Amino acid sequence: MSSRDILSVGSRCSVCPLVDFLPFTCPHCAQTFCSDHIRTHACPDTSTASTSAGPSTAAWSKQTRCPVQGCERVTIESVAGITADADGGTSSGQVADIAKEVRCPGCGGAFCVVHRQQAAHACSAPEDFNDRHEAFLLRRSHAQEVLARTFPDQAARSIPKPPPQRDVVRPPPSATTSGGRLGPSPDLPPTAVSSGTTSQTQTQVPAQTQSKTKSKAEKLYDMHLRKLRSLAKPLDSKQRDGDKRFFEWGTGDVENARKWADSGKWERGKLERSWVLQETPTGKVLDLLIAASRTSRPTSTSASDPAQTLSLICLSSPPDAPRSLALLDLSRPAREQIFEGGVVLLVRGWTD
Incomplete structure (x- = not known):
């Protein structure tokens, strides 16, 4: 693109080499200037402008600051470079109309672009x-009338606002306070107390961290217990109601129970989910499972046959521990033998 194409879009300032795309033309000398030199150039026709141009020419004025306190911007009229003259005839009346359009529509004051609206000043x-x-x-007044007719007792009620909140920063707990923590011995010197307290804190923190971290x-196991207790x-x-023992139960034989101990999979149908009170005798649990x-x-003829004897076996699989099979003693309560979340099997012919 040549310099001629660039100049065709805007005009070069008569003072500096800046090509302004929105140039200003001085009404006195008719030369083109940028926004920085339109008011600072040495205009040769300023002295004769008031007599030769007459009242129809708009007078260029100095930059006027926005009257809003703390605002450093200039007014919209100063950007345009004109002021309205109420006694200037028809042309001045046209200028006054232009100035009126950029002023506040309420008080008629001259403000910057940011503070021109009534809500901004x-x-x-x-x-x-x-x-x-x-x-x-x-709409708001109509809604208030409807609420006053529908709820007359609540018309004058004011909703109290909550007090302003603030963040409370709590200091970390001390390592030598009461509540189960070991404090320093009064017989030790200060250096030994500080070193001993530090060593105790360093040894206790990893133990607390390990207790909070659960394995997969x-x-x-926790997910299994939550599902079991809900169903x-x-x-x-x-x-x-009382202290309960939750477990799954089913019927099977000795071979399926031993397969579960080896593989951890139960292949004998779906297990039922139930609970009994912890003080329930295991013999009663046997009768309930039979029913x-x-x-x-x-x-009566086969009661002496070991292959026909009914027994209860608890299949337990604690987390991070090997699976185990245990024959339940019918004279002991359920809390002492049935593993929480385990499987109780009703088997026939258990000889071990």
Whole structure:
């Protein structure tokens, strides 16, 4: 692109080499200037402008600051470089109309672009609402009337605002305070006390950190317990609330129980979820499981046959521990033998 193409878009300032895309033309000397030199150039026709041009020529004025306190911007009229003259005839009246368009519509003051609106400065005139705001005020007054008719007791009620909140920074707990923590011995010197306290703190912190961190097996076990406790039903509907023992149960044989101990998978159908009170005797749990599973009891002729004897086996799989099988003693309570979240099997012919 040549310099001629660039100059065709804007005009070069008569003082500096800047090409201004929005140039200003001086009404006195008719030369083109940028925004920095339009008021600072040495205009040769300034002295004769008032007599030759007459009242129809707009007078260039100095930059006027915005009257809002703390604002360093100039007014919109100063940017345009004109001031309105009320006694200047028809042309001055046109200039006054232009100045009126950029001034505040309420008080008529000259402000910058940011503070021109009534809400941006301390306007002495009534606020000039637009149609949208008037519609909002109308809807709000109508809603207040409806609420006053519907809830007359709540019309004058004021909703208290909560007090302002602030963040409270709590200091960390001291390592030598009470509440189960070991304090320094009064017989030790200060250096020994400080070193001993530091060593105790350093040895106690890793232990607390390790106790809070659960392994993957412990997390899976916790999920299993939550699901079991939410879906379990009482094995005895007559039992009242109390300390409960949750478990899964099913019927099987010796071979399936040993396969579970080796592989950890139960291949004998779906297990039921139930609970009993912890003080329930294991013998009663056996009777309840026989009734719930509709298992036939040994007859009088086969009662002495070990292959027909019904027994309870607890399959327990604690987290981070090997799986185990245990034959339950029917004379002991459930809390001493049934593992929380374990599997209780009703088997026939258990000889171990």
